[in-house]
Amino acid sequence: MKQxxxxxxxxxxxxxxxxxxxxxxxxxxxxxxxxxxxxxLAVVLPDNSDEVASIVRLCAENQVAIVPQGGHTGFCGGxxxxxxxxxxxxNFKRMNRILEIDSANQTITVEAGCILQxxxxxxxxxxxxxxxSLGAEGSCMIGGNLATNAGGTNVLRYGNTRDLxxxxxxxxxxxxxxxxxxxxxxxxxxxxxxxxxxxxxGTLGLIxxxxxxxxxxxxxxxxxxxxxxxxxxxxSLLNLFQKRATSLLTGFEMxxxxxxxxxxxxFPHMSNPLQGKPxxxxxxxxxxxxxxxxxxxxxxxxxxxxxxxxxxxxxVIASNLSQAKMFWHMREHITLAQAEEGANLKHDIxxxxxxxxRFITITDEAIRAExxxxxxxxxxxxxxxxxxYNIAPPPDVDxxxxxxxHEKRIHDLVYAQVERCKGSISAEHGVGQLKLDDLRSHKGxxxxxxxxxxxxxxDPQNILNPHKVVSID
Amino acid sequence: MKQxxxxxxxxxxxxxxxxxxxxxxxxxxxxxxxxxxxxxLAVVLPDNSDEVASIVRLCAENQVAIVPQGGHTGFCGGxxxxxxxxxxxxNFKRMNRILEIDSANQTITVEAGCILQxxxxxxxxxxxxxxxSLGAEGSCMIGGNLATNAGGTNVLRYGNTRDLxxxxxxxxxxxxxxxxxxxxxxxxxxxxxxxxxxxxxGTLGLIxxxxxxxxxxxxxxxxxxxxxxxxxxxxSLLNLFQKRATSLLTGFEMxxxxxxxxxxxxFPHMSNPLQGKPxxxxxxxxxxxxxxxxxxxxxxxxxxxxxxxxxxxxxVIASNLSQAKMFWHMREHITLAQAEEGANLKHDIxxxxxxxxRFITITDEAIRAExxxxxxxxxxxxxxxxxxYNIAPPPDVDxxxxxxxHEKRIHDLVYAQVERCKGSISAEHGVGQLKLDDLRSHKGxxxxxxxxxxxxxxDPQNILNPHKVVSID
Numbered sequence: 001m002k003q004x005x006x007x008x009x010x011x012x013x014x015x016x017x018x019x020x021x022x023x024x025x026x027x028x029x030x031x032x033x034x035x036x037x038x039x040x041l042a043v044v045l046p047d048n049s050d051e052v053a054s055i056v057r058l059c060a061e062n063q064v065a066i067v068p069q070g071g072h073t074g075f076c077g078g079x080x081x082x083x084x085x086x087x088x089x090x091n092f093k094r095m096n097r098i099l100e101i102d103s104a105n106q107t108i109t110v111e112a113g114c115i116l117q118x119x120x121x122x123x124x125x126x127x128x129x130x131x132x133s134l135g136a137e138g139s140c141m142i143g144g145n146l147a148t149n150a151g152g153t154n155v156l157r158y159g160n161t162r163d164l165x166x167x168x169x170x171x172x173x174x175x176x177x178x179x180x181x182x183x184x185x186x187x188x189x190x191x192x193x194x195x196x197x198x199x200x201x202g203t204l205g206l207i208x209x210x211x212x213x214x215x216x217x218x219x220x221x222x223x224x225x226x227x228x229x230x231x232x233x234x235x236s237l238l239n240l241f242q243k244r245a246t247s248l249l250t251g252f253e254m255x256x257x258x259x260x261x262x263x264x265x266x267f268p269h270m271s272n273p274l275q276g277k278p279x280x281x282x283x284x285x286x287x288x289x290x291x292x293x294x295x296x297x298x299x300x301x302x303x304x305x306x307x308x309x310x311x312x313x314x315x316v317i318a319s320n321l322s323q324a325k326m327f328w329h330m331r332e333h334i335t336l337a338q339a340e341e342g343a344n345l346k347h348d349i350x351x352x353x354x355x356x357x358r359f360i361t362i363t364d365e366a367i368r369a370e371x372x373x374x375x376x377x378x379x380x381x382x383x384x385x386x387x388x389y390n391i392a393p394p395p396d397v398d399x400x401x402x403x404x405x406h407e408k409r410i411h412d413l414v415y416a417q418v419e420r421c422k423g424s425i426s427a428e429h430g431v432g433q434l435k436l437d438d439l440r441s442h443k444g445x446x447x448x449x450x451x452x453x454x455x456x457x458x459d460p461q462n463i464l465n466p467h468k469v470v471s472i473d
Numbered sequence: 474m475k476q477x478x479x480x481x482x483x484x485x486x487x488x489x490x491x492x493x494x495x496x497x498x499x500x501x502x503x504x505x506x507x508x509x510x511x512x513x514l515a516v517v518l519p520d521n522s523d524e525v526a527s528i529v530r531l532c533a534e535n536q537v538a539i540v541p542q543g544g545h546t547g548f549c550g551g552x553x554x555x556x557x558x559x560x561x562x563x564n565f566k567r568m569n570r571i572l573e574i575d576s577a578n579q580t581i582t583v584e585a586g587c588i589l590q591x592x593x594x595x596x597x598x599x600x601x602x603x604x605x606s607l608g609a610e611g612s613c614m615i616g617g618n619l620a621t622n623a624g625g626t627n628v629l630r631y632g633n634t635r636d637l638x639x640x641x642x643x644x645x646x647x648x649x650x651x652x653x654x655x656x657x658x659x660x661x662x663x664x665x666x667x668x669x670x671x672x673x674x675g676t677l678g679l680i681x682x683x684x685x686x687x688x689x690x691x692x693x694x695x696x697x698x699x700x701x702x703x704x705x706x707x708x709s710l711l712n713l714f715q716k717r718a719t720s721l722l723t724g725f726e727m728x729x730x731x732x733x734x735x736x737x738x739x740f741p742h743m744s745n746p747l748q749g750k751p752x753x754x755x756x757x758x759x760x761x762x763x764x765x766x767x768x769x770x771x772x773x774x775x776x777x778x779x780x781x782x783x784x785x786x787x788x789v790i791a792s793n794l795s796q797a798k799m800f801w802h803m804r805e806h807i808t809l810a811q812a813e814e815g816a817n818l819k820h821d822i823x824x825x826x827x828x829x830x831r832f833i834t835i836t837d838e839a840i841r842a843e844x845x846x847x848x849x850x851x852x853x854x855x856x857x858x859x860x861x862y863n864i865a866p867p868p869d870v871d872x873x874x875x876x877x878x879h880e881k882r883i884h885d886l887v888y889a890q891v892e893r894c895k896g897s898i899s900a901e902h903g904v905g906q907l908k909l910d911d912l913r914s915h916k917g918x919x920x921x922x923x924x925x926x927x928x929x930x931x932d933p934q935n936i937l938n939p940h941k942v943v944s945i946d
Contacts, residue, residue, distance in 0.1 A: 188621065
């Protein structure tokens with residue numbers, strides 16, 4: 001039966017783009033973090049949306065499940081197949097064309113397999129900013145960004161991937177093509193199919209192309225690090241910047257002392273330029289379309305106000321672009337420093353800003369009481385209320401053993417506080433297979449049943465990335 | 474059977490809030506424009522979300538359809554019942570509480586029946602801007618704004634109603650309550666139920682409360698009128714302002730000479746302060762959070778550049794707040810001036826900015842060739858590509874006869890060009906019953922079938938606002 005299906009595939013896709021040998025398939029079976037591995041009947045590499053549709057129709061006829069895959073850099077195993085060996089992987093890397101840049105409309109139309117950084121570069125060449133920016137931008141693909149509604153460092157100003165998308169082309173579970181590839185800022189013609197497909201991790205339809213928003217490139221950016229004593233001050237500082245700098249505020253990232261200490265341990269050149277080891281270091285970035293002088297003056301005025309209001313105890317403004325980059329590298333290297341210590345227990349959560357201090361106080365206490373000596377590596381996109389609240393074992397304890405023994409209990413402790421604060425257990429990384437089981441209790445029965453009804457309605461055969469996000473059998 | 478149902482209603486809702494007499498029901502049966510009228514078995518006025526849920530369960534048991542209604546100010550008959558007299562109207566006016574203002578999180582939580590202007594005022598009292606703004610704001614309700622994803626004059630900067638909403642409470646067709654009333658900027662936990670309900674015009678679920686975004690109040694606003702010779706220049710001017718003023722640009726409204734001439738005929742005090750009857754008058758508004766001087770200087774610099782680039786031929790900056798208001802009144806009174814002439818043929822459309830000039834040239838020509846002497850009243854939110862492209866008969870022709878004879882042909886002419894330009898046939902007013910028939914061909918079979926599948930999945934009994942947006946029987 002399997003060979004018969006492969007033979008049929010060869011009728012719709014050139015044989016060289018159907019990978020069936022173990023060696024050829026191997027690079028597609030394990031995610032970037034090496035946390036998830038699966039098996040696959042075949043890896044298919046379609047060239048265009050029509051080929052995607054043909055393959056889906058064939059899979060529907062043969063009841064073969066499809067796991068769509070971009071750069072495979074997601075954190076939740078959404079693009080990794082199961083272990084049955086009965087699923088096929090559809091990787092979009094060959095569909096990497098920029099289809100159109102429309103300067104007057106300020107949009108870029110791209111295929112799903114475009115690398116995020118390629119889109120950023122193409123936009124910049126035309127004088128525009130494509131603001132989606134995240135650690136994996138050199139290898140992640142826009143189709144995956146859309147499928148997971150990726151976040152990143154620019155959400156504060158420009159929103160999530162969802163907010164940057166105007167139109168989609170999607171192949172349905174029947175292998176039909178919805179051509180919603182429009183660049184409109186207003187369109188109230190029926191149900192919001194676009195946003196339903198975005199963030200559904202390939203379980204409702206396969207995104208093959210998208211129209212994305214562009215913005216004018218800023219003329220100047222200023223980056224600063226400030227020292228803060230407590231989270232309440234950090235939130236007040238954010239509110240001050242929101243009021244005074246409004247949309248010039250493009251970055252507001254928080255790092256605890258423990259996070260930066262870990263950084264320094266593994267990357268000694270990344271020492272915090274702020275004095276006195278502040279409990280919290282906040283990175284603030286302003287971007288301006290007027291002039292260097294205008295934004296610098298504004299930044300200095302606001303920082304002065306923050307000093308006077310005793311919200312900050314120290315501040316260092318990057319004196320040049322390379323220092324600004326170093327500040328951002330400090331923030332971005334925390335993830336790498338953690339990896340050096342071995343896998344830690346990650347929580348990608350959102351908390352309403354007004355509950356942030358309470359959340360951190362109570363959760364820190366609860367964790368420390370039950371697991372003395374653990375290291376809480378807490379950092380994140382504070383401007384969005386998005387914490388990466390990660391737990392590493394005490395320095396003298398074996399990571400693997402600790403994680404295996406305590407993973408569930410620690411997740412439960414953290415998520416209980418997330419629920420109490422009306423937060424989210426997945427801010428920007430999605431659900432995939434990692435959080436499938438946690439999702440039902442987090443969403444509640446009503447929302448979960450609505451999701452199942454949607455999955456059954458759009459993919460009744462359950463062939464699109466089954467057992468990701470929501471299970472219907 | 475009808476009486477038995479009313480008796481059951483009385484068990485879940487105080488009798489005084491179940492209107493069954495013709496006199497009591499009358500105010501709810503006809504929309505604000507008096508274009509749509511229907512009949513109703515009863516009008517129910519629930520006080521809270523639990524009562525809504527109880528009523529829906531009762532309707533599900535008895536197979537009675539519910540037409541949800543806010544201010545009844547929509548243009549497409551979405552909140553008007555049919556003529557069967559078997560449907561009930563559920564009006565949300567009693568559910569008008571502001572539930573919470575969270576300053577640190579910059580959110581406001583409101584019940585569905587809150588009047589839009591009340592929310593704006595409440596926000597302002599706390600030092601915030603709630604940016605949704607439209608003609609009916611004194612009587613429309615936020616539940617209706619959400620159900621239709623209302624647009625208005627601030628979309629350019631702050632987005633549609635959808636973009637302003639973070640969380641919803643929704644009663645499903647089964648009478649179950651989804652409590653998604655969260656104020657999070659990042660939340661990737663499964664399918665985007667929120668955006669599916671927003672814009673679905675009460676056909677998939679009943680929105681009973683919402684968490685909406687707030688923004689800091691600007692400290693200064695400057696409004697100007699500029700004279701423009703052609704649409705290409707208007708789009709270039711918009712791009713110039715987008716590049717130089719970016720998010721300070723909060724209004725970019727276009728009015729043709731014919732639109733302002735009609736204004737002046739009916740409201741003689743509203744004469745265009747620009748000289749020489751320019752073909753296009755554009756209203757531009759900048760809003761700033763820094764200072765009056767800062768924004769005024771920026772405006773003057775950009776206008777100077779626009780003169781030098783020959784994009785504009787004249788400009789008048791409002792010298793005070795009352796003149797600024799008068800400029801906005803000019804724009805807003807076009808709709809009223811049209812109404813004085815009798816009902817015209819309206820088209821609420823979006824065109825990609827890069828196709829705007831071609832659309833107007835070709836469509837104007839096609840209309841004038843087939844209907845000599847008609848008046849094309851074209852104006853709108855040009856910054857969003859949203860035109861109100863309306864057609865009035867020649868001055869000496871009876872409006873009613875003209876409309877009855879030519880309505881379909883004129884719609885077909887306009888919509889054919891909208892399709893050619895990859896535009897939308899409903900930018901901000903939704904579908905309701907008015908555009909139900911046009912929707913299938915506009916969306917195409919695949920999208921329309923997806924919509925029907927969603928409707929069947931979430932409302933299999935077809936009791937939530939049936940035959941609005943999409944018909945499933």
